Amino acid sequence: MSTVESPDTNAPKILIITTIASSYTGANTVGQARAQYAPNTYIMRVPDPVMFPEDFYLRCFEKGFSGIIIMSSGSDCPYEGAYGRLSARVGRVYLTMREKGIPTNRLKLTTVCTVCKHAFLKEIDDMQKVVREQAA
Amino acid sequence: MSNLEPNEPHVGVYICHCGGNISDVIDVKRVATELGLHPNVVISREFPFMCSDAGQKLVIEDIRSGKINRVVIAACSPMLHELTFRKTLQRAALNPFLYEHVNIREQASWVHKGDHEGATQKAIRLARAGVEKILLQDELEEIQAKATKHVLVIGGGPAGLKAALNMAARNLRVTLVEKSSRLGGHLHELDTLYPSGESASALLAKLLAQVNESPLITVVVGTTVTAWDGFVGNFTATLSSGATVNAGAVIMATGYDHVIPAGGEYNYGGDPRVTTLPKLIEHLKTSAGKPLVWNGVPVKSVAFIHCVGSRQTEGVHAPQADGKVNDYCSRVCCTAALHSINVLKARQPDLDIYDLYRDIRTYGRGHEAIYEQASKNGVLFFRFTEDAQPEIREHTVVVKDILTWGEEVEIPADLVVLVTGIKQGAVGELIDMMKLPVSSDRFLQEAHPKLRPVEVANNGFFLAGNCQAPMDLVESSAAAGAAASKIAALLSKDYIPLDPYVARIDSEKCTGCEACIPECSYTGALFMNEGTKKAEVNAALCKGCGACVAVCAPRALDLAGWSIAQMEAMVDAMVTEVPA
């Protein structure tokens, strides 16, 4: 079977991990405002990214994601202590990434609220630049 | 025909057009065809409105016919309709958690309008990810929390009083906690109420009498909530008195504060002839029909300036304490100001009154008549724009008046009344403690303005009155009634059904390493069973954050409905190629 590959199939992909409480709603807000961004962005919804072990992120890179943005709830986080744990864990992921020679700017921990439209778009924009540089 | 074993997951996939909201951008037929190729997908359809009755019927019929036992719907945001379709599955007698909602509207068709191919491919990948996730999903059961038939109302203003009375009428016990020393809130400040003109004191007396009569309402004044614990159906509030209150639900009726003009705005604080509307109303209340005298000087002319502390623009207005301006409309001030003006004019017909506004927002029932009455009373109106604020001078106010084609007009004024807005009360600590969401205007955020207007996203919290947004008495009474109505339904049974998304442990895999224990922030939620030497979870106390999951080396811990395996399967689906 011969398939014509769309340019998108090979385009670098970005995984966006969002929280139900804040950033997922924030991503909806962006949609409601009809702001536009590229479709190589895959939004994953979780109660809190604190659930992911370190190897989850490395596995994502291995499987084909070029960039990961973790949009946490930051100080708005409904779960006690979760943000601190998460940022510590991401710090450990960075160490492993360095060891493995993966540029650390391919993983970004940030905070996006339910109405943070501009922050959301800016993070995507920044990461698009990173993954395009990597691809080039 | 599918060659799946009967006990294997049979997935039905439904792609919603959402009118043209999705199908105008995404090739929904192609998405459905592509998903149909998945070995576990036995039905893959597209449909104009999945949320419509006909759409839901389609799902029900497919389930009832035995063709499918897992459902994936790619449509709008799950925030809107995940619950709708769970109920659909329930109607078809299928476990409602064997359902995955894929968002291809807010996060695909709406944001990739210019790239139909890219959006379609993304939709295919997201729908596939949904299929992979649901394939690994087990039948979850709702957790039933005990329903304590006791409600905590925080705030003893009219909204809190009204909510308490409503719930007492349904035989729910209520504890009403008021920070100040007396019930009634801002009703104490008011003279007469618009549009009826009735006396605020009389109304308050009536309400207080009803509250006093009710054996089910316990009033605690001069008290705050100092500690907060528990979950819907079983909250525990610790009061400043040291007492604790057990409640199944809580109504936030914490009210509002007046905006105090900041940084010498309109010379407020510096010029004794500049005051605010609340202060004028207080004066009206105490001066009982007498002509207006301010600082011992009889007043002949008054200028009212609207939108002080409301509808502010960055760069024009000084920011509030948190660095943001109040860009919202305070809703009640236009009518309140005009009502007070009419009261003044009735007392003192020869008083010259000037009203400087941006838009007169007498929107409510009977409000426009108040505006008209003010006009007929001879009040002279001036309209200014946000970028040309009126200027206070010696005994005059100067304004660039739109109604006079932008000419500068000099208005004589012995007294300037700033029509100040409303802001969120000083409840920062309380809502931090309760972890309640706040909107950009600092008021408490409802779960959805239309679907769940008086509920907070956090289970068991309800909103009544001005803590949610500025509203007048009629509106906050309605909000209090609506919140009470939701609680009457919530606490009507002996238990409250809760989402089952909590941590769970495969005790076979648990090595008893105890690494997870310090990760948990919720007392009693995760603990070591002394007998088995393995970790255990108390589902009613677990909040489902998943912090413990990440550190479990043998992967014995997982979050029900959000397992790492599911997430990994989704990642794999997202990166799998889509044929063009």
Place this chain on the structure above:
Amino acid sequence: MKYDTLVIGAGIAGLQAALDLAEQGRQVVLVEKNPSIGGRMISLSKVYPTLDCASCITTPRMASVAHHPNITTLTYTEVKQVIAQPDGTYHAHISKKPRFIEEDKCIGCKRCEEVCPVYIRDDFEHNLGAKKAISIPFTNAIPQFPVLTPDQCTWCGACANACPVDCIDYLQEPRDIFVEVGAVLVATGFELTPFNAKPQYGGGVLPNVITSLQGERLLAPHGPFGRVLRPSDGKVPDSIAFVQCAGSRDASLGVPYCSRVCCMYAIKQAMLLSGSLPTADITIYYMDIRAFGKGYEAFYQNAKAMGINFVKAKVGRIRAGEDGNVFLRIERQEESSQPEEMNHDLVILSLGMKPQWNPKTLAWDMETDLDGFVKSPDAPMDPATTTCAGVYACGTATGPKDIVDTIIEAGNAAMVVGNHLARGNA
């Protein structure tokens, strides 16, 4: 038949109140005079301030009501009389209008509609679109039964011939239903102020002057033209005007009150228009912008930032120009006092709200206020109470209001009705 509550009107207010009551364990009979539940909201395009599509919020509620075990829904049915009983309950006489089909047989297959040769104006599309003399009211209608319009039918028999289940009944008569209820909730909603009330505006005469509800249909996903086109000749409009206060705040029309929703729906429609017609000029002529609700001011400011023109002027006259264009005469207030004619190719009159139904027709002691809406004598603390014991009201039956405020009021009404029933049982 006995129920706890009779809810009159199955718009968003009636639906929400019925659901809340049913969730509290009350038996509700919900009476709707139209062939489908859903009210005005189901016909709207999107709703402010979140820009959710109206159907997305209404249809699931409609489905929940239709399937709720505690709710009996009677559509195409009118309340004829409500009589108070000495024990404080009410007896209601309800009349079910003939759809001219047997509902227990009909499978909603639409074959009758396909074959019917008579094209008539579609009231759901506010006459912009067409339907057949027998047709299902609209795509998402609940129930999915067709209705035959007898005074437009030529009795040709085509529908009966095509019906696979032989459910057409050409001689169907109205049917009486009697119910006993503990309380009544009036949620009868609004209608637009008359289109032609101000002859200076050419409403109903100039084809490119349309009502705001027609504007909603133009913008709705399944609208009559499939896209935004003007009615006179199908041109893609390039310059669109909204005339605010075209039916409210105007003593000369007998509607001195503010209809509360028109500013916001006009801003919303303007935003949607600028989304679907990015190059079009859109102007809103207004007296005061009343963006008073939560998030509304930000919505208004967004619209301004999007390039929608806001002109403070009350439109005086509207006249026909060339090629279907329309001229609006205004006083240029913000610059000088000079009058000016503005050229647009589509004009939307932001009409106001007046009560859909006068409860006095039921000859009970329920009063309306000067504005014609149901009187709320205890308004500050009990907005749902009426002058009639055991009868409550909510939504736009008690005055103009938007969906957010209506839904909150409906929740409150459910509480108050429930309290009334609880008192009765005690």
Place this chain on the structure above:
Amino acid sequence: MAIQINPKLLPDLMAYGAGDISACFNCGNCTAVCALSESGASFPRRMIRMGQLGAKKELLSAAEPWLCYACGECSQTCPRAAEPAEYMASLRRFQIAHLDPTGMGRLWFKVPAFALLVSLALIGVFGAFMISVKGSKVFPEWLFSNIVAYEAIHHVGMIVGAVLVVLLLMSFITLVRRSGILPLLKGRNPLGALLWLGKEMVTMKRHGDCEAKSVKPIPKHKDPRLIHLGIMWGFIGLAIATSLDFLFIYFLGFTVVWPARIIGTIGGLAMLAGVSAAIWRRVADPEAGTRHTRFADGWVLFFLWVLAVTGFWLEVVVTIRVQNIVHDWVLILHAAMAMELVLLFGMTKMAHVIYRPFMLLKYRLEQTAVGNG
């Protein structure tokens, strides 16, 4: 320089009849709906706002009140029922009253009882004057001529006439000064504007424009433009007839039926018809433009009507040459009322005969200046 507010002017203006104008919320509907409002001559709202702010000087010099023909469309469509048309009428009264150097004009419009008393008193005075001068047979001769010498009466009459001329002159100077017409005339030939004015006065085209835009078609018998043309041309006809009559009698010693009598009769009929229709419009079926008729305005119509009717009466009497005491009374009444009308000309609605053309001229000069500039 910022505009200074004078809040006391509006209540004063309202005393001239604009009783509802405080309800105005400045929406601009009146200006937008008005067929005659235009760039450089925008009304009624500009005038209303000036009134609200208390800009008395602007109001007294404005031509706009005279550009309005009270079609009533603004009042019919006013969202606040503020009656802008009536406000414009009040401004006309206000201007007229403020032109009267005696200050009586203000009382005349604001206090109906005053107007009634003055009116009746003057009829009495002029009646007495007539009786004494003409030596009527109504009363014994001694009653007047014995007490007051004919000469004395004559002299008083002369003095009153002189005072009247001075007052009218003063009014006219004030009018010219206030209206600000002089700078407009500087360095310009007013002939074009005068021609335009003449044409406008003959046809009242602007009045017609105003009605052409009315949403409801106006029946001919209620058409205010026709009514006004009838009154105006009737008046002019009568004036011509009277002058001719006077000339013929003076030079020939007798009058002739054509043209004097015929023009007079036609003029009289036109005026009678016009005035009757105007009264009927106000009494039988008042509309936006007519429902607020003030005593001072009704007075003019009443006087004109009585003058027309008594005029015909006398015409018939002269023609059939019948003499009796009733006819004498009618003659005295006719003459007395005519005299009163002339005397009060400057402070009543009659002044519009000067005001409107004058202000139309100013308007034309302004508009053409704008056009040229």
Place this chain on the structure above:
Amino acid sequence: MSLSAETKEKLKRARELRGVSPELLARQKENIRIQKAILEGALEPISVPDLAQNTGISSEIVFWHVNALRKYDKMVDVKKSGDYWLYKKK
């Protein structure tokens, strides 16, 4: 499928009871004429103003019927041309 005897009888009774007004019949005839003219005039993609000019029917009425026919699958919109859409018989 043909009408059952019972339905036939009901139809006959309905005709007797309610009747069909001459205005309704005339309108129906006119509508059929207009729709025929529109469909015949739209064998190739055409705009509403052109269709109106060709058929001599006012563009407002043409547009209403074009949408009626579109709704019932007898016409389709093809593409936008200038300020107008082009419609075609299906």
